[in-house]
Amino acid sequence: MIAKFYSYQPQQGHGLPHDPIPSLIGPRPIGWISTCDSKGRTNLAPYSFFNIFNYSPPILAFSSVGKKDSVTNAIETGEFVYNLATLSLGEHVNMSSATLAHGESEFVLTGLSPLPSTLVSPPRIAQTPVSMECVVTQYQQLKRADG
Numbered sequence: 833m834i835a836k837f838y839s840y841q842p843q844q845g846h847g848l849p850h851d852p853i854p855s856l857i858g859p860r861p862i863g864w865i866s867t868c869d870s871k872g873r874t875n876l877a878p879y880s881f882f883n884i885f886n887y888s889p890p891i892l893a894f895s896s897v898g899k900k901d902s903v904t905n906a907i908e909t910g911e912f913v914y915n916l917a918t919l920s921l922g923e924h925v926n927m928s929s930a931t932l933a934h935g936e937s938e939f940v941l942t943g944l945s946p947l948p949s950t951l952v953s954p955p956r957i958a959q960t961p962v963s964m965e966c967v968v969t970q971y972q973q974l975k976r977a978d979g
Contacts, residue, residue, distance in 0.1 A: 843978065854880065862917035862925055863894050866946075867905035868954045869935070874946060875901045876938035876957070878917060878925045892966055895974075901934060907971050911952040916962035924959075 840846045854860075863882030867875045879902070882894035892914055896903045906912040917925045921944075928938040939946050939955070946955030949965045956963035 863892075864915040864917045864925065864928070864957065864960070865894055865902045865906075866913045866915060866954045866957065867902050867911070868909060869901070869905045870908055871935075872953070873935045874937045874939055874955060875905055876915075876928050876942070876944070877902045878929050882914070890964070891969075892964060903971075905954075906968050909953060910968045911954055912966050912968065913949055913952060913954045913956050914964040914966060915957040915960045918960060921957075921959060 846852055860880045861882075863879045865877055865879055865882075869875070877900065879894040879896065881896075882892065885891045885893060894902075894914075902912065924942045924944055927942045928944075930938070930941060932938065932941065938944075945958035947958040947963075949956050949963070952965045952967065954965075956965070
């Protein structure tokens with residue numbers, strides 16, 4: 833049996849009901865990013881485009897489609913927390929992806945418990961077994977292929 837070959841150039845569109853890019857590399861872990869704004873209001877959002885890029889020092893990066901609250905807060909304060917999104921917390925992950933008014937907390941929406949971090953201001957998620965407290969060392973606005 834010969835597999836069907838599908839190809840497209842992003843600038844010409846894919847012609848499918850949904851963008852295929854997020855499904856091409858899977859499964860992808862979810863990076864649950866918690867931040868605070870300059871007024872101390874918390875934000876929690878799932879990011880599937882994230883990874884760790886080095887052992888020593890550990891370098892963790894996440895990418896956002898658009899400059900959302902998590903990115904704005906991390907740039908503004910220089911801090912964020914990565915929280916592991918486990919299978920048992922899957923429904924909370926889905927709930928935290930809801931669009932809320934600026935300043936409304938996904939911790940309240942999801943019923944998750946914020947836990948004070950040790951080194952940074954944004955809280956950790958009490959219900960997850962892994963959190964990494966991070967400081968921002970670099971922010972980069974990526975360019976499209978057409979500049």
